[in-house]
Amino acid sequence: xxxxxxxxxxxxxxxxxxxxxxxxxxxxxxxxxxxxxxxxxxxxxxxxxxxxxxxxxxxxxxxxxxxxxxxx
Numbered sequence: 508x509x510x511x512x513x514x515x516x517x518x519x520x521x522x523x524x525x526x527x528x529x530x531x532x533x534x535x536x537x538x539x540x541x542x543x544x545x546x547x548x549x550x551x552x553x554x555x556x557x558x559x560x561x562x563x564x565x566x567x568x569x570x571x572x573x574x575x576x577x578x579x
Contacts (some may be wrong), residue, residue: 512571518564522557529553 531537532550543549 515564515568515571522564525553525560526557529557534543544563550554 511573518531528537529552531540532534532544532553533547535547537546537550539543
């Protein structure tokens with residue numbers, strides 16, 4: 508079993524959770540969740556935040572892979 512860094516798992520999970528209301532808002536159903544999400548720009552903000560969270564989670568994963576490649 509391959510072990511992933513905890514920070515990668517947490518940030519990726521938060522990114523996925525952030526992408527869900529963003530996609531709902533972009534598809535035009537944001538008002539069902541909250542009136543503010545009725546604006547498609549709010550959905551875009553959620554999507555950008557999700558990409559940033561997933562990208563931030565990728566750094567610990569890359570560092571762990573590089574560290575494992577060194578034999579340590």
